[in-house]
Amino acid sequence: MAATPEKLEQLAxxxxxxxxxxxxxxxxxxPPPRVKRVRRALSExxxxxxKVMDELDPVRQPxxxxxxxxxxxxxxxxxxxxxxxxxxxxxxxxxxxxxGVYAIYYKGTFPAYRLLSGKEHPIYVGKADPENQxxxxxxxxxxxxxxxxxxxxKNLRKATSTISIDDFEYRVLVVQSGWQSxxxxxxxxxxxxxxxxxxxxxxxxxxxxxxxxxxxNLRSPWDTLHPGRDWAHRDPNMKDAKxxxxxxxxxxxxxxxxxxxxxxDQILRIFLNEMRGLS
Numbered sequence: 001m002a003a004t005p006e007k008l009e010q011l012a013x014x015x016x017x018x019x020x021x022x023x024x025x026x027x028x029x030x031p032p033p034r035v036k037r038v039r040r041a042l043s044e045x046x047x048x049x050x051k052v053m054d055e056l057d058p059v060r061q062p063x064x065x066x067x068x069x070x071x072x073x074x075x076x077x078x079x080x081x082x083x084x085x086x087x088x089x090x091x092x093x094x095x096x097x098x099x100g101v102y103a104i105y106y107k108g109t110f111p112a113y114r115l116l117s118g119k120e121h122p123i124y125v126g127k128a129d130p131e132n133q134x135x136x137x138x139x140x141x142x143x144x145x146x147x148x149x150x151x152x153x154k155n156l157r158k159a160t161s162t163i164s165i166d167d168f169e170y171r172v173l174v175v176q177s178g179w180q181s182x183x184x185x186x187x188x189x190x191x192x193x194x195x196x197x198x199x200x201x202x203x204x205x206x207x208x209x210x211x212x213x214x215x216x217n218l219r220s221p222w223d224t225l226h227p228g229r230d231w232a233h234r235d236p237n238m239k240d241a242k243x244x245x246x247x248x249x250x251x252x253x254x255x256x257x258x259x260x261x262x263x264x265d266q267i268l269r270i271f272l273n274e275m276r277g278l279s
Contacts, residue, residue: 075182098174108167120262158228
């Protein structure tokens, strides 16, 4: 039953008295468990009051305010801008300044990647943080993206028994320092690339080598499928984190559940739908 105008006004006056009383209480004297309960109660009360205030306002509040500085928004914009860049062969990387985000694409014949081959769907996405965290220009950021892509190229060239460097392409975008992490998070969310550790299938591609005696972990799935990096196979006692058959089965299931994008248009439709969903 809705409250009458008189009842609503009376409740508002009572609420004003309660809030005045709360304001003079010594909240710092409360023990931590009670602080948590009080904060939760106040938070719930605040949310209810905000709804009532919105209903009393004759002018409707917007459902969404676009804030370009919101990391969630920036990550999406940077990520989709990276997707718009030209694809280039990973075998031929020029030196260039800048940090930011990148994506690696596969177009070969390795059976497990059949559904990915030649698609507009990266097998791996990553970021390169600036050399100088406050660097404003690409030169101040250093050759971070070029260096990271160079490391990947070197690793792929070691796995010649299963894959060829000529079957890989990349996209890259130099980004103002500080926004590369949000962009990488969005790209992982959008593509769920099978080589990214966050997806948990064929992880290990981005690992740096070290001596077997310092490694407490198992051989990564990536190194199991693509042997060639000496440090991942030097220790005869090192075991695989997953059997090769299990990895390929997980890849197949993942790509069936998350079909790779065939075109940029498909990606843009998903992006636009998600942006509408923010409102």
